[in-house]
Amino acid sequence: MKNGKLLSGDEAIALAAWDAGVALGAGYPGTPSTEILESFSELGGHAQWSPNEKVALEVTIGAAFAGARALATMKHVGLNVASDPLFTSAYTGVDAALVVVSADDPGMASSQNEQDNRRYAVAAGVPMLEPSDSQEAYDFTLAAIEISERWKIPVLLRVTTRVCHSYTVVHPGGSKGAPKAASFARDIKGRVMIPAYARLAHRKLRQKLAEMQEWNESCQLNRVVPGSEKLGIITSGISFMHVREAVPEASVLKLGFTHPLPMKQIIQFAKSVKRCLVIEEGDPYLVEAIRAQGVWVEGKPDMYRFGELDVPRVRRILDNDVSPEPTKPAGKPPQLCDACQYRIVFESLRKRDCIVAGDIGCYTLGVLQPFEAIDSCVCMGASIGVGLGMRHVLPSDQARRVVSVIGDSTFVHSGISGLVEMVYNPPPNGHVLIILDNATTAMTGHQEHPGTGRSLNHEPTNKLVLEDLVRAVGVKRVHVVEPRMGSEEFDRVLTECLNSDELAVIIARRPCILIVKQLKQYEQRGQNCECDPKGANVEQGN
């Protein structure tokens, strides 16, 4: 184990990006992907938080068009937001490497769903690599860069919570060729996707995929662990590790390059063993693809589609055991901090019996006791549209109680277009939007966002002033309130807005109590700096 470093999968991806000379990393925070860009920045890389994943991917596409290696990072649901540029960048291709990291969360340690983003590789037609540990996270990031530049196509690096957040030994192996200098080369037909050119590009994409599939048949990213002829297991990602521990005697086909699949190799393996079983977390992606070739392989019983796999579950799958699993005793659920200002907001919403279209962030904890003051939570930004939809159709006595609640980072991520909708299609009794501005992206570990006036590494930058934006969009009734224990002000403003029958936005502003100390340091740093001084100020209500 000499010279090995213990790195998380996220850190290993960042280190590989650094070693390979990635010129720009962009993303939006989201567990379990957040630490990739944070580590890349600490290593000295140019890393940026974008307002959302779509913009992040677009920024990296631009960098890759311009001939620089680029990395986009996001959690699985972030790729939904970024899917529009993803699908068409598969057509345009790239000039230098573009690696798109999708960090999936089977079991939902910290997510609103457990979608399996391997489906995106198929749907968009991009190659996909799936590492099993931090060493592979490192190696596969380098391989993704190589594949991306060889076929001039974005590569999906699909990881999961246990790969991102487990620390395993890594022997960094250096870079795969130096990056070339960024320089613009015009390619109008290749990059301007009007129908006439896109038709050509689609054919080209299918051609690339066919070539990659052929190449994948003998690719080192897939390997066979020889073992018993009686039992063969086809697997990928973290499941490989559970399989090796649960059944060390089995022969295993470990797939690393999982789209387009090396079908010849898979079929040959399946035929070489008596019992062939596919063990994969989440959707039956591999099973379905293999069976579609007319080859019978066993899959897992449906109950194992839910949640993560682990060693005991793999043993049960092998035994085809579908008896109920032992339930784990419940731990202590998270809760809003004792001194959190959101408590005041939720108490007030409860007291007024509001119908609350909620959003995603720390404040979603307002759904739990003692508040139980959130009535919906779908995806980031949805609070505004969902609240408006309810206001439009409910009888007025109910409609008047509907409130949308959104965090500051979430508002910038995808709430702004909801706000435009609110002004463009106002419900008959108006609407009330509360923006919870705690000067950070608290939920994912306190990342900066455009509204904080600081960039990813906490250095001052231009600041998006939320109340100015809200007014510019056309909302007349805008209140900035500091929710304080023992003060009735927030409750009074809320009541006023609810009774006004107008469009109203309340910005409830007070920095998250967990970062008060850091904010002071950032402020001081900002004062010693030549940049726009406004960028470093934390406005504490007014």
Place this chain on the structure above:
Amino acid sequence: MSSKVTNIVVAGLGGQGVLKGTGILADVALRAGYDVKKSEIKGMSQRGGSVTGDVRFGKEVFSPMVPNGEADFLLVLEPTQVEPNRHLLRPGGVLITPEAINTDTLPHKRTLNVALLGALSAHLPMPEDQWLESLRAGFEETFFEGNKKAFLIGRKSSQARQAS
């Protein structure tokens, strides 16, 4: 080196230093030349919820997660977290809780995680100076003396218990 993997789970509440504890543990195992894996679920740990971290070391470790009922050691920093995690322990596995040490003697309440590592260390093959090296590397230098003291309190009380 035996091929058996040693499984340790550290449990507590957000803010108690569970993940710092597993970090030190993994580091000392790495220094001692083992293959090591450490797994944790972060997510909402900062909001005071339950947190557990797994550390596994041996000649070769595959899964990063300690399977249910296979933990050799369960370290619990907060008494309310014993029952929710007891199922992780194998039959005959060792439970280490704050009761193992006289917490009044600790230099600071925050060093409880390090003191419990000390108690654990008496059961593990890594030598004392390797532990101290990891403690020195894992925290700011100014915390080292306090942590060393806490570690040794834990280690000695555990050694005394084993001897009696």
